[in-house]
Amino acid sequence: MATSVYIHIPFCKKICSYCDFCKFIYNEKWVGAYLTALRNEIKDRYMDEEINTLYIGGGTPSSLSISELKRLFNILKLFHYSPNIEFTFECNIEDINSDLLTILKEGGVNRLSIGIESFNKNNLAFMERNADFKDAKMKMKLCRNLGFNNINLDLMYALPNEKMADLKKDLNYILKLNPEHISTYSLILEPHTKAYINETSYASEELDYKMYLYICKTLDNANHYELSNFAIPGYESKHNLVYWNNEEYYGFGLGASGYIDGIRYTNTRSFKKYLLGDVVKEKELVNKTEQMKYEVILGLRKLKGINKKDFQKKYNISIHEAFDLKKLIKNKDLIEKKEYIYINPDKLYVMNEILARII
Amino acid sequence: MDKEKIRNFSIIAHIDHGKSTLADRILELTGAVSKREMKDQLLDSMDLERERGITIKLNAVKLNYKGYTINLIDTPGHVDFSYEVSRSLAACEGAILVVDASQGIEAQTLANLYLALDNDLKIIPVINKIDLPNANIPKVKQELIDVLGFREEEIILCSAKTGEGVQDILDAVIERIPSPLNLEKEKTRALIFDSYYDAYRGVVLLVKVVEGKIKVGSNIKMMATGSTYLVTELGVKTPKEELVSELKSGEVGFISASIKDISTINVGDTITTTDNEANLPLEGYKEMKPMVFSGLFPTEPNKFDDLREAIEKLKLNDAALKYEPETSEALGFGFRVGFLGLLHMDVIMSRLEREFNLNIIATSPSVVYHIYLTDGTSLIIDSPNKMPDQVKINYIEEPYILTNIISPSEYIGSIMELCQNKRGIYKSVDYLDPTRVNIHYEIPLSEIVYDFYDKLKSYTKGYASFDYELIGYKVSNLVKMDILLNGEVIDALSIIVHKDFAYSKGKSIVTKLQKLIPRQMFQIPIQASIGSKIIARENISALRKNVLAKCYGGDVSRKKKLLEAQKEGKKKMKMVGSVEVPQEAFLAILSEE
Structure with a gap:
């Protein structure tokens, strides 16, 4: 039983230098064929559950034309929406206009996730992206006017040669746009990306860490609910919380991943195979031990941590029996307070060290 | 015959x-x-x-x-x-x-x-x-x-x-070559010159019968341990195994006697038969004394018994191997093992790893020191941790060797420089012919134990060959140097050094440890000290970032694999106090670069 759906739209007008998601340059012919295949996949696999969260990501979903979007929303009618569904659509800031927003609104979208990433010239040049504050401000206003009151903005930091002052400016601009939600990421160089192949070097760890501290401090009015995510209380991403709560979800589309009936699966990244209906590439049957590992790896990303009672209920074993946490709690790497176990916020940025000791 | x-x-x-x-x-x-x-x-x-x-x-x-x-x-x-x-x-x-x-x-x-x-x-x-x-x-x-x-x-x-x-x-x-002496009518005495463990037959002994004879069905007795066994099989290798009914004086062959208890067998021991029992064991087989000692510890504490069993089996065909249990605060339970030299240690280490699948941490090798105390008594130690308090020590002696370094004469200069740096005392240079020399130095054995051989090879482009003999003990100005991690003395890292070289050695060790020990969640000071005096210090700065910034639905399985790989990496480390130390750090002290 899954009540969350992710749909991948693997098209972009331009490829960002650091992106390792599954994506292609937009091409009209391909989009048509893709939407047909997507429809088939959904029809094949969707088990008619009521859907609480729906997330259209990419790629760049906003790269589709109005008619393509209309077709997409038609396909989405296959799903039964719950009355208070959270329906997120990812947009590139450059693509936003009233036509797009109208169609999204009509299609039931009630949350926008807008990739801005930075306003800094050097950062934008490295990322091979565009953004302009004035333009962004105008577009945010448009969104507000058309009734979108739940908006996430993405911000990247620790880009090559970025200085602390650059981040401060960027963050300031982002705050001026008054989003309900901010996702921040320091740069990760993934293999098979242009940035990686060009042997880009990371910012120093010290600076990266200081930038992270600065972001946390600056956003301390917001709810810092996940390692990289901040929200006005009540505007946390329900969809993403499904991942971090280790709950099941559908993943449809090229290269998408899902977790259904105890199986984690990943779809093919081969366009050709996908069109031919050869959709799933990998499957992992997750047994109880592995499920509990996922629970910890994902759950401890949340600042609130893992609810011990929920853990016990879900796995019929207490988290202390399942994992040896004594030493980590004694060291104050983990904190146990009331019903929760969570990572010491001071150590969040080295959480892999802690997770590797738990699993 | x-x-x-x-x-x-x-x-x-x-x-x-x-x-x-x-x-x-x-x-x-x-x-x-x-x-x-x-x-x-x-x-x-x-x-x-x-x-x-x-x-x-x-x-x-x-x-x-x-x-x-x-x-x-x-x-x-x-x-x-x-x-x-x-x-x-x-x-x-x-x-x-x-x-x-x-x-x-x-x-x-x-x-x-x-x-x-x-x-x-x-x-x-x-x-x-x-x-x-x-x-x-x-x-x-x-x-x-x-x-x-x-x-x-x-x-x-x-x-x-x-x-x-x-x-x-x-x-x-x-x-x-003369024939072996005909001593068939004498009391039975046979020399065990090798042995190995066979899964079906137990310990198989390789022997030379020197006097008397051994037959299938004979009761044999190990003269050193007194254990007796009934011979079930005798044979020779041609090189295929060929069974025989008896081995007579002068003959060489193997004995199997359902020997399961490895500890009763010593290579070099004499076998006699109970029906024709000799009073004295054979001479002529010198017991080799180990010269280099090191602590061997399993990386995983629960592998201690496996390590014991493995060392026992290796000892079967390696009489020179000596061992006793040792406890280290840093590394837990292990063995103090004596070797004949570094190469021997190397071979044993790799056999333990390859043949017995054990992950081993070896502590820095030590030679045997003679310590003379102010109260007139003396003691012999094979580990820096057995060193008494400096104030109680009158003087210390350490073993010296005499080198045979045979090399083309063009490398005399660099070889002499190397020996000098290793506290060598020049003795002589013999010319084997106009282009080749045999260089003799007296050098403390402890200096050879470190990287002497590698250095010699690189100084001479591989042309020099090297051997040595032990010539006895000499007084040296030695001190125990401790290494502290995060303020705690790590017993497994202590070494004995010459006082004049202590400062530079201390500095090179802490620098090397700084490079070998990965950064952790807190800053770690590394110090070298003599007594309570700190002579060198470096810091390992705290780890600032080790995190998966992004983790959504599509990343989950891959991120879990990454974390599992990270966990595997941790297995190769040893928790010492609160610090994770990689295996190679314990041997860092070995080489100077």
């Missing part, structure tokens, strides 16, 4: 001078192995030689030649192990000394020859590889005459590769 018609001999040589090829050729010539089989054998033994020494296959082979029984007793393993050579030689009356026609005498040629002479063996000098284009037969011949004192007519020329001269060698074995 007529005693007059038995010959027991070994082949001794510097490494790569052609010992194994000659042995193979002899097997072929005596028809023990057909030419076709020979090739297989060669290939096998090459692999084995690398993995575990040639011991298993070729240990004591019984061959027939011109109506004689000749027992070729291989000097097993690496020729650097002079003790191994020595125990094989104890079972022989003669030895073939092989020298490479293009290389001449090397350091181990000398060392092995001296061992053979100590055992009172008849030596047959052979110049091998005469077919090589760069063979210099007259020069090498002259070296054998001038340096080793052979007569020209004694020297046999051969090419083990082509087979030329091999027959002459076998003839010389028959003519020159």
Whole structure:
């Protein structure tokens, strides 16, 4: 039983230098064929559950034309929406206009996730992206006017040669746009990306860490609910919380991943195979031990941590029996307070060290 | 078998001078192995030689030649192990000394020859590889005459590769090497010169019967431990195993007697039979004293029993291995193990890892020190942690060696510089011929234990060969140096150093540890101290970032794999106090770079 759906739209007008998601340059012919295949996949696999969260990501979903979007929303009618569904659509800031927003609104979208990433010239040049504050401000206003009151903005930091002052400016601009939600990421160089192949070097760890501290401090009015995510209380991403709560979800589309009936699966990244209906590439049957590992790896990303009672209920074993946490709690790497176990916020940025000791 | 018609001999040589090829050729010539089989054998033994020494296959082979029984007793393993050579030689009356026609005498040629002479063996000098284009037969011949004192007519020329001269060698074995003494009617005494563990038969002993005889059904007694066993099987290797009903004086073979308790067997021990029991064990087999000691600890604490079992099994065919349990605050339960040298230690370490699948941490090797206390008493220690308080010590003595470094003369300068840096005392330089020298220095053994051999090789582009003998103890100004991680003394990292070198050594060790120990969640000071005085310090700065910034639905499985890999990496580390230390850090102290 899954009540969350992710749909991948693997098209972009331009490829960002650091992106390792599954994506292609937009091409009209391909989009048509893709939407047909997507429809088939959904029809094949969707088990008619009521859907609480729906997330259209990419790629760049906003790269589709109005008619393509209309077709997409038609396909989405296959799903039964719950009355208070959270329906997120990812947009590139450059693509936003009233036509797009109208169609999204009509299609039931009630949350926008807008990739801005930075306003800094050097950062934008490295990322091979565009953004302009004035333009962004105008577009945010448009969104507000058309009734979108739940908006996430993405911000990247620790880009090559970025200085602390650059981040401060960027963050300031982002705050001026008054989003309900901010996702921040320091740069990760993934293999098979242009940035990686060009042997880009990371910012120093010290600076990266200081930038992270600065972001946390600056956003301390917001709810810092996940390692990289901040929200006005009540505007946390329900969809993403499904991942971090280790709950099941559908993943449809090229290269998408899902977790259904105890199986984690990943779809093919081969366009050709996908069109031919050869959709799933990998499957992992997750047994109880592995499920509990996922629970910890994902759950401890949340600042609130893992609810011990929920853990016990879900796995019929207490988290202390399942994992040896004594030493980590004694060291104050983990904190146990009331019903929760969570990572010491001071150590969040080295959480892999802690997770590797738990699993 | 007529005693007059038995010959027991070994082949001794510097490494790569052609010992194994000659042995193979002899097997072929005596028809023990057909030419076709020979090739297989060669290939096998090459692999084995690398993995575990040639011991298993070729240990004591019984061959027939011109109506004689000749027992070729291989000097097993690496020729650097002079003790191994020595125990094989104890079972022989003669030895073939092989020298490479293009290389001449090397350091181990000398060392092995001296061992053979100590055992009172008849030596047959052979110049091998005469077919090589760069063979210099007259020069090498002259070296054998001038340096080793052979007569020209004694020297046999051969090419083990082509087979030329091999027959002459076998003839010389028959003519020159004496037969074993006929002592069949005496009390039974047999020398155990090797042993190994067979999963079906238990411990198998390789023996030379010196006096009396042993039969299937005999009750045998180990003279050192007093344990008795009923002989179930006797045999010889030809090199295939061939069962016999008895082994008589002068003969070499193997005994199996359902021996399960490894600890009752000592290589070098004498076997007697209860129906013809000897009073005294055989002499002539010198017990080798380990010179280098190191603590061996399993990385995973629950592997202690596995380590014990593995060391016991290795000791079966390695009499020189000595061990006792040791406890370290940092590393837990392990063993203090004595080795004959660093190479020996290396071989044991890799055998433990490869054959027994154990992850081992070795602490920095120590030699044996004599400590004289102010109260007039003295003690002997093999570990820095047994060192008494500095104020109670009157003086300390450490073992010294005398080197044989044979090298082209152009490297004299750099070799002398190296020896000087290792606290060496110059003795002499002997010219073997106008272009080759034998350099003698007295050097503290502890300096050799570190990186001397590697350095010598790099200083001389690999041309120098090296051997040494222990010459005794000398007073030295030594101190114990401790290493502190995060303010705590790590017992496993303590070493004994010369006071004049303490500062630079301390600095190089903390610098090296700083590089080897990965950053952790907190800052870690690394200090070197003598007593309470800190002489060097470095910091490992705290880890700032180790996080998966992004983790959504599509990333989950991959991120879990990353974390699992990170966890595997942690397994190779040892928790020392609150610090994770990689295995190699414990040996960091070994080399100076």
